[in-house]
Amino acid sequence: MQSADRLVAQTVRHGGPWPAVLAVVSIAGALAELALPFSLGRAVDGLTATGPVPGDRLAVCAALVAVAVSCDAVGVWAAGAGGARASRWLRDRLVRHVLGVGPAVTRRIPEGDLVTRAGVNAEEVGRAPETVVTGAALLLPTAGGLVALTLIDPWLTAALAAGLVVIGFVLRAFLRVSTSLAGDYQQAQGDIAARLADALAGARTIAAAGTAGEERARVLAVLPRLRVHAMEMWRVNARAGVQAGVVVPLLEVVVLGAGGLRLASGDLSAGELYSAARYVVLGAGVGAALGHLGGLARARAAAGRICGLLAGEPRGYGDRTLPPGPGTLELKDVSAAGLADVDLVVPGGCAVAVVGRSGAGKSLLAALAGRLADPERGAVLLDGVPMPALSREALRGAVGYAFERPVLAGDTIADAIGLGLRDRDPRTVRASARAACADAFVLRLPLGYDTAPGDAPMSGGERQRLGLARAFAHGGRLLVLDDATSSLDTVTERQVSEVLSGRLRNRTRLVVTHRVATAAAADRVIWLEDGRVRGYDRHRALWADPAYRAVFQPDAPPADSP
CATH class of the missing domain: 3.40.50.300 (P-loop containing nucleotide triphosphate hydrolases)
Structure with missing residues (x-):
C-alpha cells in the first residue's frame, strides 16, 4: 500500500489552501474544547463557593462555546472545498495519464471499471484532506487531556493512558481490516460497471437476440458479492465501535471513582473533579476517530485502484520538427x-x-x-x-x-x-x-x-x-x-x-x-x-x-x- 499512501499524501497536498484552513480551525476548535472544561470547572467551583458566580467566568465559557461552534462551521466549508479541489486535481491527472498512455489502458482495464476508478474512487481519495487533517486534529484533545489530567492528578493520567493503549490497538486493527474490505467492495463496484458498459455497447445485439433477461442477470450477478463485502464492512465498523464504546465509559467510571476518592480526602475540588471527567471524555475522544479512519481506509483502497490505473508511462514527445519532404x-x-x-x-x-x-x-x-x-x-x-x-x-x-x-x-x-x-x-x-x-x-x-x-x-x-x-x-x-x-x-x-x-x-x-x-x-x-x-x-x-x-x-x- 506504499504507492497508495503516497498518492493519498499527494492528494492532500493538492487540496489547495483549504487543508491548511481546516487544520487551523480544527486546532482552534480543539484548543477551545480543551479550555472549556477548565472554565466550566472554575464556574462550578464558583457555584459551590459562597457568594455569586463571577460573570466573567460565564462569559468565558460562552465565548469558548461560540469559538468551537464557529470552527466546526468553517471546518465543514473548508473540508468540502478542499475535497473538491483535490478530486479535481486527481481526475485531471487521471485523464491526462489515460489519454497519454492511449489504448493500452483499456486493454488492461475494462472501460466501465476505468470510469468507476476515475469517478467514484477519485472522489473517495479526494476526501483524504478532510479525513487526514481532521483525524490528526483529534490527537490534540487527547494530548491536551493527558496534560490537563496530569496537572490535576497524575493518578488519573495513568488510568486514561491505559485506556488509550487499548483504543489504539482497536483503531489499528480497524484500519487494516477496513482497507482490505473497502478494496474488495470497490472492486465489485468496478465489475458491475464494466459489465454494464459491455451490455450498453452491445444493446442492439442483445435486443436482436432477445437476451435482455440473461444479460441483466449477468450484469447483476456481482450484487451478492457486493452485499457480502458491504455487510462485512458494517460488522467490522460496528465491532470496533462497540469495543471503543465500552472502553470510554469504563475510563470515565474509573477516573470518576478515583477522583471521588481524591475529592473525599480533600485533594480535589468539585470543579477539578468535573474538569477531570470532561478531560477523560476529550482524551478518549480518539475513539471518535473511527469515522475518520473508515474514510481513510476507503481512500487508501481507492488510491490503490487508481495506482493500478496510473501504471504505465504516458507516451513522450520530442521537440523536433519535420524537414521538407514528401512524407516517406x-x-x-x-x-x-x-x-x-x-x-x-x-x-x-x-x-x-x-x-x-x-x-x-x-x-x-x-x-x-x-x-x-x-x-x-x-x-x-x-x-x-x-x-x-x-x-x-x-x-x-x-x-x-x-x-x-x-x-x-x-x-x-x-x-x-x-x-x-x-x-x-x-x-x-x-x-x-x-x-x-x-x-x-x-x-x-x-x-x-x-x-x-x-x-x-x-x-x-x-x-x-x-x-x-x-x-x-x-x-x-x-x-x-x-x-x-x-x-x-x-x-x-x-x-x-x-x-x-x-x-x-x-x-x-x-x-x-x-x-x-x-x-x-x-x-x-x-x-x-x-x-x-x-x-x-x-x-x-x-x-x-x-x-x-x-x-x-x-x-x-x-x-x-x-
Whole structure:
C-alpha cells in the first residue's frame, strides 16, 4: 500500500489552501474544547463557593462555546472545498495519464471499471484532506487531556493512558481490516460497471437476440458479492465501535471513582473533579476517530485502484520538427505484440494498401505508422526523423487518422472535423468535408456545421465520412485509413478514392482494406500474414499467388483477374 499512501499524501497536498484552513480551525476548535472544561470547572467551583458566580467566568465559557461552534462551521466549508479541489486535481491527472498512455489502458482495464476508478474512487481519495487533517486534529484533545489530567492528578493520567493503549490497538486493527474490505467492495463496484458498459455497447445485439433477461442477470450477478463485502464492512465498523464504546465509559467510571476518592480526602475540588471527567471524555475522544479512519481506509483502497490505473508511462514527445519532404515512411526492423521483423519503406506520395486476414496485424501496423503505438523493437521514421523525436504538434500536424468506427468529439460537427487543429479555419473544415463527400449531408442537418454530433442522425457511412474529413484536415504528409471506408456505399467510396488519388496524391496514404478494388488501385500492397510481411509489391504481381487471392475470399474475382 506504499504507492497508495503516497498518492493519498499527494492528494492532500493538492487540496489547495483549504487543508491548511481546516487544520487551523480544527486546532482552534480543539484548543477551545480543551479550555472549556477548565472554565466550566472554575464556574462550578464558583457555584459551590459562597457568594455569586463571577460573570466573567460565564462569559468565558460562552465565548469558548461560540469559538468551537464557529470552527466546526468553517471546518465543514473548508473540508468540502478542499475535497473538491483535490478530486479535481486527481481526475485531471487521471485523464491526462489515460489519454497519454492511449489504448493500452483499456486493454488492461475494462472501460466501465476505468470510469468507476476515475469517478467514484477519485472522489473517495479526494476526501483524504478532510479525513487526514481532521483525524490528526483529534490527537490534540487527547494530548491536551493527558496534560490537563496530569496537572490535576497524575493518578488519573495513568488510568486514561491505559485506556488509550487499548483504543489504539482497536483503531489499528480497524484500519487494516477496513482497507482490505473497502478494496474488495470497490472492486465489485468496478465489475458491475464494466459489465454494464459491455451490455450498453452491445444493446442492439442483445435486443436482436432477445437476451435482455440473461444479460441483466449477468450484469447483476456481482450484487451478492457486493452485499457480502458491504455487510462485512458494517460488522467490522460496528465491532470496533462497540469495543471503543465500552472502553470510554469504563475510563470515565474509573477516573470518576478515583477522583471521588481524591475529592473525599480533600485533594480535589468539585470543579477539578468535573474538569477531570470532561478531560477523560476529550482524551478518549480518539475513539471518535473511527469515522475518520473508515474514510481513510476507503481512500487508501481507492488510491490503490487508481495506482493500478496510473501504471504505465504516458507516451513522450520530442521537440523536433519535420524537414521538407514528401512524407516517406520507414519501418526498420519493427516488432511489436502481434508484428515481427517489419522492414519496409513507403515512398512519399504513394498510396499503399495493407491487406491480410483477420488478426494478421493490419491495425497494429497502422497504429505504428502514425505513432498511436510504439514498437517494442526497431524504429519508425517519417522523412528520416524518428517518430518519438517529433513534437506533439509536428506529429499531429503531419499525420491524419481515420478509423472504421470514428468517435466524433466536440460540441459541433465543425469541432469534430477540426479537432486538434491549431487554427480551426472554417474554410479548411469545409474543404475537408467536401473531399470526404460529407459536405452535402452536413448542410442538411438542422444547424449545418454547428449541429451537435449527438443531435445529428447519421448512418455508419456518414460517420465514416466525417472521420475521413478529420483525417484530411490533419494529415499534411501521411494519411492512415484503418478500414475507414468499409461502411461507404460503392459510389461514395469511388468518389473518395478519386480524391485520394487526385487532390491528395501529394500525401503518403496507408490504407487498411479488405476490398480487392482498393488494393488494385493502390501503388503498392503490404500483404501481412501471421504478423509478418509476406509480400510487398504491386497488386498485379501479388495476385499470381493463390494465397494472396485467398485473402479476399469470398469476394475475390476469379483467379485469372488482374
